[in-house]
Amino acid sequence: MTAAASARQILTRLHEVMASRLHAQAKLDRVVEIVGKSLDSEVCSIYLLREGMLELFATRGLNKSAVHVTRMAIGEGLTGTIAANNETLNLAEAKAHPDFQYRPETGEEKFHSFAGVPIVYHERVVGTLCVQHVDPRKYEDVEIEALQTTAMVLSELISNAELVDEEDARGLSGAQTGTQNITGLALVKGLAGGFAVYHQPRITIDHIVADDIEAERQRVYRAFDKMREQIDNMASQAEFGVGGEHDEVLETYKMFAYDEGWGRRINEAIDSGLTAEAAIERVQQRTRMRMREIDDPLLADRMHDLEDLSNRLLRTVSGQLGTAASQGLRKDTILIARNLGPAELLEYDRRRLKGVILEEGSLTSHVVIVARAMGLPVLGRARGIRGIVRDGDQILLDANQATATIRPSQQVADAFDTRFEKSREKQAAYAKLRDVEPFTRCGTRIQVMINAGLRDDISALAMTGADGVGLFRTEFQFLVSATLPQRERQTRLYRDVLEAAGDKPVVFRTVDIGGDKAVPYLQSEQSEHDENPAMGWRALRLALERGGLMKVQARSLLEAAAGRELHVMFPMVSEPWEFDAAKEVFEAQIQHMRKQKKHLPDTIRYGAMLEVPALAEVLDLMLPRVDFLSVGTNDLTQFLFAADRANPKLAERYDWLSPSILRFLRRISSSMVGHQVDLGVCGEMGGRRLEAVALLGLGYRRLSITPAAVGPIKELVRRVDLGEITEAMTGWLSDPQTDLRKNLQEWAAERGIETD
Incomplete structure (x- = not known):
């Protein structure tokens, strides 16, 4: 018998039970018998929500005396875990699960395997359906699907028989009143206020x-x-x-x-x-x-x-x-969704849509690409928001701080409005600096550039007055594509970026994929088993292995920059030979194009990212090879401290202003003396005002940062005297105090320099 025929047989028998004149308890008793026999499972049990607890309502295989006696709290035991998380469990050995709890009155000690699914009614868990087996084994996919189908049927029976109180279901959903604060992950930064609208009725x-x-x-x-x-x-x-x-x-x-x-x-x-x-x-x-x-x-x-x-x-x-989009937004809106597709976001009225909060979502999700282009702040990973927010609730979204305030008091709303207005005033003041060149008080010109990854990001050059693009992340095109981007498509993107930038330079970083930025069409045996992907088979390591990948990108960049100056930067260079090998790929393509009489760039400048600490030990060998060097502070910091920046326990533990990282950065800067090599920083560190002060004191004169930070950093540069900060940094790093950040803050405050 096929899986479909077997499932249809179960459904038919369940349908007969539902249509019978049996009372509700007798129907549940029949259901557990049907499911247990169909799955050849010794135990089948139904737990339903009653007075805030999951109560055993029917069973086949456990002690009948436990029915209406055994009760589990939400989150308690395997049954409670299923209800709390609204998820399926499928375990070969139930006792091995950390949430397992043994209930002696059920007589379940002889059973090993366990599978359970939630029973959901109107998006709320109202019970669980579980099976157990003597032999330790995982249930097959077709058996799990049969359980989930049965759970759907049971939700209808439970509703019709009023076996679960609506109040109990509401209680499980956690609906709340009063002011609530939620935290999440900042996917697109910004401030916004509006009223909650659920994307999906x-x-x-x-x-x-x-x-x-x-x-x-x-x-x-x-x-x-x-x-x-x-x-x-x-x-x-x-x-x-x-x-x-x-x-x-x-x-x-x-x-x-x-x-x-x-x-x-x-x-x-x-x-x-x-x-x-x-x-x-x-x-x-x-x-x-x-x-x-x-x-x-x-x-x-x-x-x-x-x-x-x-x-x-x-x-x-x-x-x-009708989604909320098709019904039309009537007022300023903060959109709430479990997740959101990029096409669905495009359906909304942009005049009314002010921000988005997602239960899930990640920094690489497709909707984030579109939201960033639309200028919408987005907060992701807002767990449990459906139980906190009601349709029409006022929400103050602060994606800068990765928080949102639900149903704020008038005092909180007024404070947010004041902050929002102050933010707008600051942005207006920074906008006035668009055409002002960032000279320090002592007259030194500092280059302030932007990091980018999308063609639309280049518009920030004109809006901010930045000096160029210090880092264009070419991998974004690879991450959003279902297959390897063809050469023509890559060439078109790079040419569009150069044309949009006009006479301002654009530094293209060759593709940095692999590791935690995996793409399915470029999986390798090495990367599949990386236990620490950030230090795994990624970036230049992967590109040199996949020679065709780098050749295509090199050809695309050379064709796009025909008649212009091309700046190419290689990521995650650990040793000089890797830089030589990458440069050779470009040089070979240049020779090939010359033979074909193709138009080439007027000038090519080659650079490297210094993010692997090993490279700093061979700078005397590297500097004669490169035209420029960019310190990637994000990866460099995690490698120096052996601290995964994606680990929330470590994210704030190691400070960019600790003596160890600052001394390392000073050593790099000092190594450049006497060499005609441009040195810069690209990464979040350069976009933070206090950290930027420190970098200026260490000898860095080019900062490549997020577009939003350009105005604040240009304003900061004009307040700094390089002689003063260099002398101060030299003293602090010679005899470091406990809190160097505090030293810098006091130094800035004495000079009226506002920090972050």
Whole structure:
């Protein structure tokens, strides 16, 4: 018997139980027997939420005397963990799980394997369905899917029989009143205020079991056609130009909309006897399970895109087409969503949409690319926000501090408004410095450049008056593409960037992928097992191994910069021979293009990122080879301190203003004396005012920073006397005090220099 036929048999028998005249308890007793026998599982149990506790309502295999006696708190034991996290568990050995709790009254000591799924009603967990087996084994995917389908049917039974109090369900959701503060991950920085609007109105699935399978299949086919038409229209109407990274994001999104495998899985769920809506939800549950198992952030983000499309398909097939976007925003809005696809964000009225808060989301997610281009602050990883925020609640979003205040008091709102206005005044003051060159008080010209990664970022040059792009991250095009970007597409991007920059220089860093920026089409055996990806098979290491990758990028950059000056920088250089090997790739392409009589750049300047500490030990060998050197403070700091910057416990532990990092940076600067090599810093350190003061005192004269920091740093430069700060830094580093940051703050305060 096929998996679909087996599932259909279970559904048919469950449907018969639901339609019978048995009372609710008897129906639950019959359900556990059907599921247990169908899965050849000695135990099948149903726990339902009652008075804030999960109560054993029915069981096959455990002691019957435990029914209505055994109770678990939310988060207690395996059953409580399923309810608390709204997730599936599938364990070969239940006792090995840290949340396992033994209940002697159930007689479960002889059972080893355990699987359980949440029973969800109106997006709220109202119970759990669990199976156990004597032999230690993981349940097969088809068995887990049968459990999840049964849980969907049970939610309908529970609702009709009023077995769970609505108040209990609300209590589990944690809905709150009064002022609440939430924290998350700043995905796009900025301040915004508005009223909460949920991106996705709740879709209620009233019918689980299909009466006519073929009719349900046709409904899904029609919904797919309609959804694909919508996606095609949105892609063609995107307002970010033709051929840019945003188009590539939408192309990846579109790829999922036409994915045959997704449609096939929904068809299989319909074959098992589910309605179109239930089948889509069934496949979506499976997607969520896979998302929790994915460590690769890029792949996880693509699974989010698929979930976004599932929601769109579900709305289409159910006839409940209205998202908050289609219904129209009536006032300043902070949008709330579990996750958001890039195409869906583009549907919103930009005059009303002020900010976004996501339950999930990551810095590499596709929606962040679009939100940044739209100038929308975004807060991600806001866990549990659905239980805190109600539709229409006032929200003050501070993505600079990665926080949001829900239902603020008038005093808090007034303080935020004052801060918001002060921020706008500061930005206006910084904007006036756009055409002012940043000279220090002693008359030294400091170069202030921007870091970029998107074509649209180049517009910040004109807005801020920056001297150029000190770091253009070429890997972004690779991260948002489903396949390796072709040479023509790379060339078009680089040419567009150079044309947009005009006569200002752009330093292109060759691709830095691999490690924690993995792409599925460039996986290698080495990178798959990196226990510390930041120090793994990435950046120049990967590019030199994949010779074709670097050749294509070299050719694209050379063609794009024809008739111009080209600045190329190689990332994560550890030894001089790596720089030589990378430069040789470019030189070989130059010779090839000359033979073909292709137009070449007028000048090529080669540089390296100094982020691996080993390179500092061979600077005497490196400096004759390079035209410029950029210190990458983000990676350099984590390598020096052996501290993973992605680890929240370590993120704030090691200070950029500690004597060890500052002495290291001074040693690099001192090594440059007598060499005609430009030295700069690119990284977050240079964009922070107090840290920038320290860098100026160490001899750094070029800072490449985020566009938002250009105005504040230009204003700062004009207040600093290099002689004074150099003398102060020399003294502090000769005999370091406990808190060098405090020394710098006092020095700045004495001179009326405002710090961060």
